[in-house]
Amino acid sequence: MxxxxxxxxxxxxxxxxxxxxxxxxxxxxxxxxxxxxxxxxxxxxxxxxxxxxxxxxxxxxxxxxxxxxxxxxxxxxxxxxxxxxxxxxxxxxxxxxxxxxxxxxxxxxxxxxxxxxxxxxxxxxxxxxxxxxxxxxxxxxxxxxxxxxxxxxxxxxxxxxxxxxxxxxxxxxxxxxxxxxxxxxxxxxxxxxxxxxxxxxxxxxxxxxxxxxxxxxxxxxxxxxxDAAAVAAKPMVSAANVSAANAIRTPQFWFLWTVLFCNVTAGIGILEQAAPMIQDFFRDGGTSSVAPTTAAGFVAFLSLFNMAGRFVWSSTSDYIGRKPTYIMYLGVGMVLYVLLATVGHASTAIFVLVAAVILSFYGGGFATIPAYLRDLFGTFQVGAIHGRLLTAWSAAGIAGPLIINGFLDAQGTPGELVAADYRPALFTMVGVLALGFVANALVRPVAAQFHESPGRSDAFVEGKV
Amino acid sequence: MGEQTPEQSSNQVPRLVVTWLVVTVPLAYGLFQTIRSVIPLFAG
Missing domain, CATH: 1.20.1250.20 (MFS general substrate transporter like domains)
Structure with a gap:
């Protein structure tokens, strides 16, 4: 053919x-x-x-x-x-x-x-x-x-x-x-x-x-x-394989779904609103000290960190482990959101730096999740499991903008908002990240009852089933 | 099964160079254009 x-x-x-x-x-x-x-x-x-x-x-x-x-x-x-x-x-x-x-x-x-x-x-x-x-x-x-x-x-x-x-x-x-x-x-x-x-x-x-x-x-x-044995000996890394059908029956899958959902929701909160947000944070007496071209530069700066975070943090996770990496994304992310809400308006340098690191965690969260899935579910159907997990992205794509826009609509009209108007939305994102942090903390190795027999996973890969 | 012999590896060098160029050249263009648009953020 x-x-x-x-x-x-x-x-x-x-x-x-x-x-x-x-x-x-x-x-x-x-x-x-x-x-x-x-x-x-x-x-x-x-x-x-x-x-x-x-x-x-x-x-x-x-x-x-x-x-x-x-x-x-x-x-x-x-x-x-x-x-x-x-x-x-x-x-x-x-x-x-x-x-x-x-x-x-x-x-x-x-x-x-x-x-x-x-x-x-x-x-x-x-x-x-x-x-x-x-x-x-x-x-x-x-x-x-x-x-x-x-x-x-x-x-x-x-x-x-x-x-x-x-x-x-x-x-x-x-x-x-x-x-x-x-x-x-x-x-x-x-x-x-x-x-x-x-x-x-x-x-x-x-x-x-x-x-x-x-x-x-x-x-x-x-x-x-x-040395496969050395890799499998690491904590939270399994040598066993789990099918996609079985993976969604494990609590680990849904903990990771929650982790990805929370990390993406929090990141979208900033991405969605980046240009008006930096102008609103530095608005005094109705006029922002940040020009539209500077705000556009800020959006471009965030996209650089979003991209770099995908490579840098995901590569780092090979050394420090997947679970600690997400502890960093979600735990440090919470601290950074609190900083943004409380002292972000103090200087543009602080605001830009904090937002950039948050966006690098957002990108890192996307890039590290396939390796986390490999560690827990093996290589057998990791692509299919990853596909199912990406529904968290779709859900976060709806939830993130809803949260940030919902709070901002309640605070005032666009073009008149100030830093304080963002605090309820930002503190809500801290709560969202805390939920993800707990879900990540609950991740344990998958129970043996969900593991595939070696023969079946090999046959699948060779196209015999 | 090992990775590859040095001889096999050298046979693939042109293909490696071309393949990586096809993806890194547009990426470099995008990075350059993005960094240009970031400049106003630090200029003022």
Whole structure:
């Protein structure tokens, strides 16, 4: 069959295949799907083109994130069985098709087609793409799973860093009347259509690099000098395997679900509100001392820390352990939120530094969770388990903005808020982090009754069940 | 099974370089553009 090259058995690495080809394969996927975080670049252009509201256009992103969580949860077991190449190829098809259908929707002024294309179809590509390299990376890097998944998931943060300026430049190329340096300038619908077509084709091609580069290690492969027994002897690291179906029956899965939900909810609280927040914190007599361009610089600064945290903290977790790493994210995070609420208004340097570290923990929380799952549930179906856990992200994507916007709406009107108005929301986030801290403290090794027999997990990996 | 021999490893160097370049060049572009937009935060 023409597509048989996608099968798992055709992706088994030959002896000598460098495992350092796998992280760029994973990055090729995550850098492309990370564009999902750069939708604000053309949001105003779509509002003007469809003569619609920000809320109606924001629904496109919301559908995509909900579909990310749902498709990762539903398709996780298939991703494990079919292998990373088939999963990456499927993701590329959905992601690129999402852009092309979305472009058709913009060109014909039918918003529902953009919902269907970028939101629904593209969202499926997001979910499958997000989990597609995770299990493979963990199997190639049993000695450094945090480093490996940190590199890939850093790519998701990096994708927005690439897509935002690139989209501005492309829209300026397609619409000579659009000035990317002027925040009030809006690109035409035709320019956004052309942008979607360009991104769809370009992302498909880059993702093919991942498709043709990725390999699964041969059965029994281990890096030179790797001592599996030494790794398994570490506290909170299991040598046993747990299926995805069994994992969701364990309390450990739901503790980690709560940990991820709380960490993401708290981070979104700042991310969602970053630009107006820094201006409100330094508002005196109705005027903010922070200019809009400075606020935009603050948002960019946070995105750098969000991306760096994914790599730095996840790699660090290989040395200090996953549970202590989340103790840091959640425990130090609580202290930082209290500092932000109480002394954040004292100086912009304190405010910026504290918020940046919080965002690095937010990114780190995403990147470290696959390695935590590997430690507890083994490598057998870690990608599928990760997919199910990502529903916490979808839930946090709803809860985080609801909490912060709910409190701020009750305190006053946008443009008139001051630092004190943020305190109820920030202290609520301290409570959210405390809940996550307790959930992390309750994590223990998975009971033996949920472990797979060695024969079954091997047969699954080889595609026999 | 070990990782790889030095000979096998050297055969893959061009592929490693090209593959890493494809992902690091756009990432470097994104980082550069982001750092440029961060400058106003520290300029004032």
């Amino acid at each position: 023409a597509l048989s090259f996608l099968d798992r058995e055709h992706t088994v690495a030959k002896p000598g295949y460098s495992r350092w080809l796998i992280p760029p394969a994973a990055l090729a996927i995550h850098l492309c799907i990370g564009q999902a975080y750069a939708t604000s670049v053309y949001k105003n252009a779509l509002v003007a083109h469809f003569e619609s509201s920000l809320t109606a256009i924001g629904v496109i992103f919301s559908i995509a994130i909900v579909m990310l969580g749902l498709s990762a949860a539903v398709m996780g077991t298939w991703v494990e069985r079919a292998g990373p190449r088939a999963a990456m190829f499927t993701s590329a098809c959905f992601w690129a098709s999402g852009f092309l259908i979305g472009a058709l929707g913009i060109a014909t002024s039918q918003l529902w087609l953009v919902y269907l294309g970028y939101g629904f179809v593209g969202g499926i590509g997001l979910g499958i793409g997000y989990i597609s390299p995770v299990s493979t990376l963990i199997k190639w890097f049993p000695d450094r799973p945090g480093l490996a998944t940190g590199m890939a998931i850093m790519g998701f943060g990096g994708g927005a860093l690439v897509a935002s300026p690139l989209s501005r430049q492309l829209m300026a190329f397609y619409d000579s009347g659009y000035d990317p340096s002027d925040s009030t300038s809006v690109a035409s619908g035709g320019a956004v259509t052309s942008l979607f077509v360009t991104l769809g084709i370009a992302y498909f091609l880059v993702m093919m690099l991942g498709v043709f580069t990725v390999r699964v290690p041969p059965p029994g492969w281990a890096p030179a000098g790797f």
